[in-house]
Amino acid sequence: METVFAITLIALGVAATLAIIRATIGPTSFDRVLAVNTIGSIAVLLIAVYGFFDGRPEFLDIALLYALINFIGTIAILKFFRFGTLGDHSLHEDGDPS
């Protein structure tokens, strides 16, 4: 059973490497955000599978937190692209609140 976990870990590592290449060469910034989001999903799976591989399923708590923070981070980056700020829109007079 450890062999299957090892194969899955290697596959996830290869996939994360491909996504990192896309995040590095991505022409637009949205490519980079997309690649970073994918890297986050792959990291959640990597942590979960590594917990099983090592016989310590407590790692799943870390994976749970990482999944939540990944989503918040993506939304925060996109909001920053759109509005130029993360907080009060009234500080910027030209920022439309829609």
Place this chain on the structure above:
Amino acid sequence: MSVSAIMDIIGMVSLCIGSLAVIFGALGLLRLGDVYQRMHGTGIVDTGGAGLILFGLLMLSPDWTVTVRLILIGFILVMTGPTATHTIARAVRVSGEEPDNVKAKRKKAAPKNKAVKKAAKGGRK
């Protein structure tokens, strides 16, 4: 053959298929030509890869607390993954980026009404 042995086999098979799906999704993310097309690769990683790998771990889980955590992780990934991808797609659309085939169609249609385009260009200047 006992039930746990069958569940072990199902779990290992879905782990292998899930890792294949993750690799194909990442390949799509790397190889496709356009932001809109690359989102298909992300979709494969978020649905096929994550779903199959988490299902495989669910089949191999030794304890019920582990099962609950795995179901929670799956629920969170199912809720947040499509939302994040949809937000990225909307941000790309709002920013004015066009898909490659629309760009090619516009380039092909451009010589027919050259005068109109030239006038528009001049007007913009």
